[in-house]
Structures are given as C-alpha cells and as structure tokens.
Amino acid sequence: MNSSFRGQLVVDTLPKLLNRNASQFSNSPAYRVKEFGIWRSWSWSQARDEINAFSLGLLDCGVDQGDHVAIIGSNRPELYWSMVAAQSIGAIPVPVYQDAVPEEMIYILEHCNVRFIVAEDQEQVDKVIELSTRLKRLEQTIFLDPRGMRKYEKSKLTSFADVQSAGRKNEKKLSILYKKRFQNHSSVDTCVMLYTSGTTGKPKGVVLSHKNILAASKASSEFDNLRHDDSVLAYLPMAWVGDFIFSIGQAYWTGFCVACPESAETMQTDLREIGPSYFFAPPRYFEGLLTSVMIRMEDASSIKRKVFNHMMEFAKKVGPKILDNKPISFYERGKYIFANFILYSPLKDTLGLRNVRVGYTAGEAIGPEIFDFYRSLGINLKQLYGQTEAAVFITQQPDGEVRSDTVGVATPGVELKIDESGEVFYRSDSSFVEYYKNPKSTKSTKNKEGWVATGDAGFIDTSSNHLRIIDRVKDVGKMSDGSFFAPKYVENKLKFYPTILEAVVLGDKRDICTAFINIDLTAVGNWAERNNIAYSSYQELAAHDQVYDMIARYIKEVNLSISKDKMLSSCQIRRFLVLHKELDADDGEITRTRKVRRGFIEEKYADLVKALYNGASQIETKTEVTYEDGRKGHISATLEIRDAEVFNPELEVA
Template sequence: MNIYDSSQPPKQVQINGVVVSETPGERPALVDGCDTVVGLFQKRCEQLGEHTAHREKDLGIWQSYSWRDYWTHAKWIGLGLRALGLKRGEVVSILSEDRKEWLYADMGIQCVGGIASGVYTTDSARQLEYLLRDSGSRFLFVENDEQLDKFLEIEAQAGHVEKVIILDQDGLHDLRHEKCVFIDDLYDTGRAFEAEHPGLFEAEIKKSQPEDTGLLIYTSGTTGMPKGAMLSQENVISACVSGAHALPTQDTDEQLCFLPLCHILERNVSVYFPIAGKATVNFAESTETVFDNLQEVSPAHFTAVPRVWEKIYSRVLLLAQEATPIGRIAFGLAVKAGLKRADYLLEGQPVPVVTQVTYMVWDFLVLRNLRRMLGMDKMRRGGTGAAPISPELIRWYWAIGVQLLEGYGMTENAGLASINVLDSNKIGTVGKAVPGFDIRIADDGEIQTNGLNNFQGYWRNNEKTAETFTDDGWLRTGDVGELDDDGFLTITGRLKDIIITAGGKNITPAEIESRLKFSHYVSDAVVIGDGRKYLSCLIMIDQENVEKYAQERKVPFSDFASLCAAPDVVDLIQAEVEEVNRAFARVEQIKDFRLINVLLTAEDEELTATMKLRRSFVERKHAALIEDMY
C-alpha cells in the first residue's frame, strides 16, 4: 500500500527540464512523476536511449556507454539474480572499485526488489565476513582476483553465500569454483530468464513502492562494528528532489566519479542525482589518476572531501614555486585580485567596478588558464563535505574562480541535510537546511533532523533504531552544532566525543581537531584529555607536504618514522599547535602532543574506510604515547 494519498495530485515545478515536487518534504516526493528510484531509472532509460550515460577508459581511451546499455545490463543482472533465487527484500553485496558495472548491479538489484549494499575495497576479509553475515547476503559481486581472495579466505564462515559474481576475469581464466561465476555468465542467465519470462523485469519495477528498502549502507563504525542503515526508495527520491532545488543539474553536465560508491555521498552524486538530472558520469581510472581525469573531463560540478581540495591547492602552489620569477609575481597578483573580489561575493555584496575589472584582467591573463589546467574551466560549482574544511581554502578557490560550497549530511539522512548555495553562502558553516528538510538544536546541543530524507532504521537492530530517533520522530545525528539567526548551521563536534577534564570542564575536541587539520601539515588529530588535568594531542602529519617542507630545508630523513622524529618537523608542528591554541581559552589549549609515526591506511584498525580516525582504537593502540604526555 502506498504511504500517501494518491487522490491528491501534488504541485510540481520544472527545474532545468526536470519536473519535481514544488514543495520538497511533502508526500509524494516525485521526480518526473516517479516516486521510486527504479521507476525513474526505467523512465530515463526509455527517454534517453542512445544518449551517453557513462564513460569509462579502456586501454587509455574514453569509451561511451548509453542509457540503453545501462538498462540492458541492469536488466540482465536483475533477472540473472532472480533466476538464481534472489527474493524481494534480500540483500546483495557489491565489493568493487567505481566502474559502470557497479551501477548496473546497483540498479539491477533494486529493480527486482533486492537491496544493494556496497562493501569498501579496503575492508579486510574479516570485515567482509561480518558484513556478509550481518546482511544475510546470498549473492556477492567482487571486482577482481584481489577481492575474490578475501571471500575465499572466509568462505567457510560465509557458507550462506551461494554465488560470487566476478566482474574482471584477468588472472582468473582457469578458475574453477562451484560458487563463482563471471559477470558475462550472469548476463547470459538473465537473457535466458527474460526469454522465459518476458516483461518480468518491468513488472517487478512496477511492484516497487516508496517505502521499499533500496539501499543498505554500513556506517563507518567509529565506535564499534558497522551498522547497516536502511534507505528507502522514498528517502533517495526525496534527496533527489531537495537536490534539484538546491543543487540543480543540467542534462549537458559531465561529472567525475571517484569516491567510493558504497558511501552515500558518491552514490547520490554519481548514481541517483545523474539519473534525476540526466547527466553523464565519467569514471576515474583510479584514485591515483583523479587529477589527470579531472583535466580530461572538465566536469560541470565536482564534489570531493577536503583532503582532495587541499591536494589540488598544494599542487598549484608547488607549480607556482617552480615558475619563472615573472610567473610567480603574476600568479601572486592574480590571486590577490581574486581574493579581493571573492570577499565581496562571499559577503553577498556587489563587487566594485574597479575590483571587478582588475579581476577580469588577471582572470584573462592567469586564472582562466589555471582553471583549464586543473580541469575546472567548465565548473559551475564545487562541493565539499564529510569533514571540516578551512575557510581560507574556500576563499582561495573563490579567488581563482571556482565557487566551492560546503554542505552536510550523513548516511542516516540520505547524505543531504544542509548546503551552502551560490546565492546564500556563509563560510565556516555548512549552510541552511535543504528545501523540505528541518534542522533543530536540542537542549544538549545535538543537531536533529526531520524530513523524508531520514532513514528507515538500522538493519535488524530495533534497539539502536529506537535510540536514534526522538519521541517526536526527529533523527538524532550525534553531531553538536549551532544555528545562527539566518538559519546557517555550524558543526562543532560529536556528542559522544565531549571531553570532561579532571577540573570538570566540558570541551568539544572536534573544534580543536578541525582547526589543527586546517594546517596543510596536519592530516588528522585526536585530542586527549578525558579525566586528565590538561589536553594533549596525537597528530598524523600530512606526508606529502611535510616531506616537501623537509626537502626544501635539507632536513635529513630516511623513512616516515624518521621524518616524524626530525627536530625541525616537530618544531613545525609545534608552531602549528601554538597557532591553534591562540584561538582557544587556556583550559582548551593543547599542552603537549606526539606524532603518530606510522603511515595509516584504511586497512589499519585506527582508520575507517572513509579515512576517519577511530578515537577508541587510536587511544588504545597508542596508550604508551598518551601516558608519556602525562
């Protein structure tokens, strides 16, 4: 049964050729008359046919794939899984880097009533076993031999998995395993099943309802084992409606997909929003080639985590230092002119004529070429989220002509809660609530959200679900923040991370950690001090920028550990800590710090798959360093 009264026709409005609910947040949430993602997917594929949906490199050459390809392969996957026994409401797991087959599987699974669940490629075999067992997945997609090895390692503990579908046959042509099939075999199974059951795929799409669970996204698990967040068809369609109002997409837009598709941010940006907005998605070859692919694609909008924006900035500064003296002077003057103009724009004030003309001259001489070199010459907006970003970095991007906007969302509210937009932007905040969504601050400072984006609950965990919602139905985000008089939201930390010192002072460490991470020399930081007399900090340095600093000053080092131990490097970080301390009261200042002298990857227990430090793991593993500071 539908969760809304279809006898009351909703008001709708057209935005860039897409008709969406005029009032976001009211049922039914509609995009071009569709109240489910799978229904919208079918409509887009029928409308756009041979138009390009995706591009992917093959042997170094960009290849185009149409919406018809998208539909056909998703249909064969969905029907192939149905032939193998997939039932509506069952979970199918996907363990792969970003590629077109990820999207084919995602939509194919959902179209036949299944639930798509992504697994990070950085997860260990042990973590994979937990996710397969918790989700009850009987079918698993793996990208290649490396990911298949993880399954084979835990095969005995994952006996419930009936089939493993392999996307890439390289190195596996001689594989003989009763549970393993290649993607082409699944396509063949789907084709044969369609011949026997014509029209079944379309019928299954028609059965889908807004309240059906479409996605199972496991949270990063900073405080324990990951929990599976259930997102319904309505949750995602509602996010698409809010996105259409706040972040409109055009059918001529090109996008670059490179963040993990298991994460709700990239899933929205590269799967659901492009379906709603008819945009074309280009898959980066790898995380190492993102900057090269960015130059090749020149996307209309580009969303990334702060570390990516910081690395682009660092690259530009490095290139500027290597330029001729005249080139360095020209670059400096161009950025100075850009900053002066940006300050007016960011304050929402008209730019004086002289300032605008000066900027236009330097834009013609320097900045336009810089944006072209970066692949940002066609970019209407840039997006950043998932972690705090330096306000000065945002100013710098606006100065060079890239309008970078910060937003906020989490898995539990379909990845979209608030966003700064071009005509309503306040640096240092994550913007206002997106259309159709409400945000409030509880008495204890917690940010709480309400709207159709809010998730259904945690998979097979009613107790945690109940804890996550208030008595009046608002989502407890666990984040602490403030709303100003204009409705702009500022995030100050996590509720569970509040430190109570031995003197009884309540301190939010995230604000201090964020200020530290604004430094180009600091990758991450964990403030310590619960039950202690004063605050201390464990710091991860940014390898690339600190190595460059050391090389320029001829500081000797042989590896990462010796780099961290170098007195000049310790002094560098000491200066950064002292600079941050100036912004805080004495009781909130860091009295001592230690550098974590090992390079961490997502395979390490200290880091989540989204590269966030797990506070409890860090404190436990580096207890000796912490005690040394006290």
C-alpha cells in the same frame, strides 16, 4: 515530472526513474567509462537495456525478492547497473568497500545473509572464495573482469556478460515474472543498504527506502539546480552513501551523466578530460591538490611566481565577491577577466575543475585558506553536512552564502533541532528506515516522532543562520562556568597553521582553556633556515623565543576568531606551552591514525598541566620516551609558559 509513464501513475522508485529517463533523455549519455584509453559511453536507453538484461539474468540465477546482492569493486558502470538491476526485481543491493580485507567483509556479508555477489575482478573474487566456506547461503559470484580466473572452479562463478546473455536469451520465459516483481515494489521498499564504517563497534546496516533516496535526491538537486546536461566523475567508494546519492540518486533524478575513471590512479587525468560540472571531494583532496600547485609554483621562474602571487592575492579579494554576486568596481572586474584569461582559467583546467558549477566538500573541517583558494579562482565550492542515515543531506550552503566555518542551512524538507546538550537532531523524508536487524540501535538513534540524533554538537550561527558543527557530542565538555568546551574545534583552527602539527586544548571542568602545542619540524625547520635561526634539535627549536612569538601570534588570531562566537568565546586559549617532544604513537600519546589521546596526555604530563593552571612562567620536566626499537629513555627540559592575548566577546559582536 512525476507524470504518468506506461500506466504507472508515480515515479517512486529508482528503476521507474530509469524507465522515465530512457524515454525522456533516450539519446543523451548516461554512463561513460574510460577503457583501453578511450571513453566509451552509453545513452540512457542503452543503459536501460543493459540493466534490463542483467536483471533478467539475475532472475534466471534465481534471485528472490528481498535477497541481498553484495556489490564489491571500484566505480564501474556495470556495478552501478547491478544495483539498479537488483532493485528492479525486488532485491536489495549492498555495496561493500572494495579495499576491505576479507575479515572485515565477512561481518557484512554474513549479517545480510548474502546469496549473490557481484565482484569486479580477481582480487575481489579471491576474497569471496576465501570466505565462501563461512558464507552458507552464498550461491553465485558474478564477476566483471575474467582476467587471471581462467583456471578457477566455475560452478559458483559466472561472468557478468554471461548473466546478461542468459537474461536476453530467456527474456520471453522470464518477462512475466519480471513484470510482476517490477510492479510489486514501491517507494516504501528498501532501495539500498549501506553499512556505516562505525568507529566504535560493529558496522551497522543503514536501510534506506526508495522514498528516502528520492526525497534526498529531489531536494538536493533542486537546491542546486542540477540539470540533465551536468556531469560527475564517480571516483569515491561505491559503498559510501555520497557516491550512491551523487552517482545514482541525483543522476537518475535529473538524468545527468556519470563518468567512471580508468583506474583509481588515473583519476586526476580523467577528471581533467571529463571536466565535470558537479564535483564532490573531501577536504584533504582539496588540500593535497593545493599543495601540489604550490610546490610546482616554487619551481617556476621568479617572474611567473611573482605574477602568480600577485594574481592570487587579487583573486582572494575579488573572486569570492563575484561568486557571491556582490558589487565590485569596473576596474576590478576588468582585471579579473584579464587574470582569468591568463591564470585562473588555465589553472582550473589543469586541476580538472574548469567546468565545476557546483562543488561540495564535507566530512571534516576545511582550512579557510584552502577553501578561499578555490573560491577565489571562481570555483563554486560549498560545504554540506550529512550522514548515511540522512541519505547525505542535512544542511548545505546556498549559492552566495558560502562560508568556510559553517555547513549551511537545512536542505529543503529537512527540519533541524538542537537540544539542550547541543546535539543536532533532524527529521525528514530522507531519514533512514532502520538499522538492519538492530532494533536497539535504531531506537536509540531515531525516536518515535522521527527525529534522528546525529551525535554531533552544533549551534545555529546567529549572524548567518547557518548550522555550525563543533565536535562529536561525546567530546564536548563543559567549563566550570557552564559554557561549552569544544577542544577539537579550537585544535582544528590551530592546526590550519602549517607550523602547528598538533594541539591539545585543555579546559574541561576548569575555569580557563590552555593548550599544548606541537610544532611541525619540517615547516618550522624551513622557517628557521630562511630566518637564519640556528638550532640543533627539536627540543631547542621548540623552546626558541621566536618560535614562541610566532605561536603566540597564531593563538592570538585564533582567539580573535573564536571570540566572535558568543557560544564558544570561553574556549579562547589563555595560556600555552610548546611541547619539547613530538606527540608519538609509540608513546601512546596519539593513536596510529593520529588522533590525540586527551586523557592519556593529561595524565602523562600532569606536571605541565599543573603549571599551566598555577600561573608559573616556566617548568622543569622530565619525560619518558620510547624509541622505535622499543627501548626507553628520558629527556629533560625547561619549558616556558606564556599567556596569550584574549578578546572580549561583547566588543566584537556589535
């Protein structure tokens, strides 16, 4: 594939890939977008022409080599073109999250010394104007949609179309400079700069070279046999590394088509119309989709519901086997084909996932129920593990080896290493060059031999040889016998049960693990209604014997699954209690984004923690609560503490 093209020996940058595609796939679609209710498309050669015109226009505006061009907006072909156009003339595209407020944007725009901005519409232009007094070097803002900006002062504003036509008009004059710039840059030059959202401190600008992007795109495309007739729907934020790799990197490498939805709200309709063959979504997307299916099934007639339940039960048994190419009986195959005809296929079509050949999810743990639902329908949903610094791919699951609790094997070209603290390191051609203007962070993340620290703790699962991620390194503790304590790993397992809203697992520097459980009032309330259990308050429901029985059953299941991991078997929960009040951000027990504040809870409920560890079977407690209007009150309760069933790891390993 890397053969010569117009005298260039290697195709080592994205703009060169564009030229290759324009000649190799000249008439096949490269971009689609839905506008005014109709899908418009551009072939690779048309896209090349549009991009060329825009890069000439940028030259005409005076874009220098090494300039940063910020891209702000939702997924539009023009914005993707802007990125490649900037690269063609040696400038560096910096996509920015379009929903960021001006105060969040200013840091990035100032940090990269932005001179040119391509903004989607009035909303984004307004933010730029608000910041313009503070952006000393800003020269031009280029916008796509002129709506509402008729009366704007135009000295620093140009439309995308005007830049393109200026480029086309001055083509002769600019073409020498263009050629020089185009030939001047090579694989080591910066391809894109992406800011990591940074949960702590300021965002960091991750510099990725053409070599990084191409290495990641090549390895991952080959891993999954992506083809040039595949298609994707580009709906994830452009500033996220995943979108850059899926919608530009892999798309350019394999030459597949990128479709942009009409608007963020119509994504589901557009997904169905496009029917992509390659699809990525975060776990909560799949979760939300499943919930909506289930809710609609609840409203269906009882016969339909019975058929649905029966066939989904069957699919769960057989579907994953078919995907993994495992043998199934003739009868089962026939039944699956029949069920596929009347249920699975129409359902997949409704979800817009009918054509998905390769589907991925990543970012957080996905519930096994959810994962299995999609796989049993015959959707090849897999998991990957990655980060911005790796240009996404560190590990991915190969076809036929998919499990809900691992993240797969190292992507070809990636070396993995796990140090004694359990932290995962990787090294590859795709790992980032540096953090922009931040040598200190670069040094602490990437060492001289090129090993990059992920900040995640994990281990290689012995049964599958897959990597498993437990938690962030800083959250993983040690129990008193020296074994790993990974609270979030256990809590996530518990929270997959709809009746458990929150769980807080304790055990750092202690000899056993215990847990606080928070029930979900809606789910448990529903369950209580169905089972004729009367209750008058959250507190009463939480203390109910049958609720305790149910939670004990769940904990037993979780313990059993944890016991199968030799490394984590000591994290099994020995004792637990169900809290008498919901953990609340107003009380400071969880953050506004619903993250458990472990330290605070341990302190606040010190009496309960003590009871969990001194063997008491019940405890009287009084808790301060803050009401919504800020007043404070107290609730007292007597809580039961139960022992949970644990399993011996040795017995299960065999």
